[in-house]
Amino acid sequence: GQNIDQPTEMTATEGAIVQINCTYQTSGFNGLFWYQQHAGEAPTFLSYNVLDGLEEKGRFSSFLSRSKGYSYLLLKELQMKDSASYLCAVTDSNYQLIWGAGTKLIIKP
Amino acid sequence: GAVVSQHPSWVICKSGTSVKIECRSLDFQATTMFWYRQFPKQSLMLMATSNEGSKATYEQGVEKDKFLINHASLTLSTLTVTSAHPEDSSFYICSARQGAPDTGELFFGEGSRLTVL
Helix, strand or coil, X not given: CXXXXXXXXXXXXXXXXXEEEEEEECCCCCCEEEEEEXXXXXXXXXXXXXXXXXXXXXXXXXXXXCCCXXXXXXXXXXXXXXXXXXXXXXXXXXXXXXXXXXXXXXXXX | CCCEEEEXXXXXXXXXXXXXXXXXXXXXXXXXXXXXXXXCCCCCEEEEEEECCCCCEECCCCCCCCXXXXXXXXXXXXXXXXXXXXXXXXXXXXXXXXXXHHHCCEEECCCEEEEEC
């Protein structure tokens, strides 16, 4: 079956750095997405990786290793507004999007 | 980035009535739109994939007669919850893909929170 694993919840301190991991087992691979979702709102796009390596975009970076079926989202200089759920999603060989359950990130002052 | 608008944001209805939710791509043509349902503290659950001009493809376990999806144009898809019941209360979200499946990100609507009394 197809499966995406990410931690259920993480806690970090304002100003610090946090890494949210995502591992996947899917039927083929055509890209991995990270989305941010605040409670009661729709997800917003953060990043898209299709090749191995690190993609940096401001305070957020996303890494992909296709051979390991692994990705992480790195958030630097954490702000209180970064408290949200972070969803990892993979596009399989049929271009179907498989969603992880999301990681709830709690930022403490 | 591309904009997807979803309406209404909130809707309360009586049990047994039908509710229509609209999803519009405002500045691009969306050949494919997706409808999701999300329960509290859970991830998105894909309900159906909607292709313009053809019948929607429903995920296993989703009742196609209860959740009617119409994708009449390249900028509009609608989800109608027929004969709604309290267990249909949920957060419904649409998304649209701009271009071919391998072109990248999905754009999400704002979501519609349905409460059935």
